[in-house]
Amino acid sequence: MPGKIPRTRIQKKNHETILEAALDVFSRHGFRGATLDQIALESGLSKPNLLYYFPSKVSIHRALLERLMANWLDPLHKLDPQGNPVEEILAYVLRKLDMAREFPRESRLFANEIVQGAPNIADQIEGELKSLVDEKSKVIRGWSEAGRIAKIDPYHLIFSIWATTQHYADFDAQVCKIIETDGASHFDDARVFLNRMFRQVLTPDTLV
Amino acid sequence: MPGKIPRTRIQKKNHETILEAALDVFSRHGFRGATLDQIALESGLSKPNLLYYFPSKVSIHRALLERLMANWLDPLHKLDPQGNPVEEILAYVLRKLDMAREFPRESRLFANEIVQGAPNIADQIEGELKSLVDEKSKVIRGWSEAGRIAKIDPYHLIFSIWATTQHYADFDAQVCKIIETDGASHFDDARVFLNRMFRQVLTPDTLV
């Protein structure tokens, strides 16, 4: 079994192939529902070959989560304390919505994991994710207290952004069955809706 | 194997016992992740006994989903076309939030099912759920066009309500790791936040 970092060209390629197939399978069936045989089939490699590159099923899952966490947090990282508060937060909302559209598998992978109690990424949530959220919450609270946006709880604001944007990826099956539009045009409608909603929420109360 | 409706007292009791245990296990691990042995253990019955009352694992799961769907839709049913638009919708939001707090297992059961493509409740979503949403969306659109609430897409409004409220049940593991508050006091904060957010969203634009 090769070390953590792929060395040879072929190792790099197969690592990639496996993670790509695993993303597909894990995001569709959750950790327990996915099988090594499915991942082997989908990746075009044999099952023992998977286990040559990764020591176990759970290690594939963990590698995936770890690799994707950074990308997942990226939109929030980009929230600029120096920018215009309302526009910064709205840009964040729309970036998250774009990610839900472009990377629904990643979103569902995390959703599956967290719904089931986050057994494999508890540490990353408590570490990386929490400290980033804490940091950006302070920024938002600063804006809030300066009267540049409404007085709202930054944590719940962030939760509501996650919930409303990821909903379109995680609950896609439901959304598509309720809205009949064939294409993914509901993402455009969602964009309009969320843009309006969060703009409205952030606008400071003028009278009080 | 007894018919659909439990007849004897003992059948009624055991049906109940099994579904209660199954709710616990399915909501924690998803369909594939749950095992009959776990459900048997948790219900205090033997595995063959489970299969005396239900013909298969999937039939337990389906019975659960079916039984809970009605309760799940109830808050939306209560949305009164004759009431005050803003207050009706806000009351709906808060009812949904209460359900997320009081019935997190039910919420996660549905979340698990839908994230994985809703293989066992596709028909109920396309039927009962869709027609209810269609009906209430018409009501909301009516209010919207009459200028009694803002001009917003009723479907996406409903999605955003589901997303933001159920988030506190489905993603509880994440929420609790990010907010340190020990108790479930974050539900109170969420109530304040969501109340403000949706009130804001529904307020009609006065100028245009």
Next chain:
DNA sequence: CTCCACTTTGACCAAATGGTCAAGGCTACG
């Protein structure tokens, strides 16, 4: 009390599944 239908379960089964291993194939480098 008796008897019959309802209920319960220990033992068992076939299939699926995560994982192992030894043997064979391939490749890059000298």
Next chain:
DNA sequence: CGTAGCCTTGACCATTTGGTCAAAGTGGAG
């Protein structure tokens, strides 16, 4: 072109899991 080390896999294994079955237990109507 040869060989050392990387890569691949068919066959196999132990365990888990959904499900079966025959036999034993139990409760309540008469």
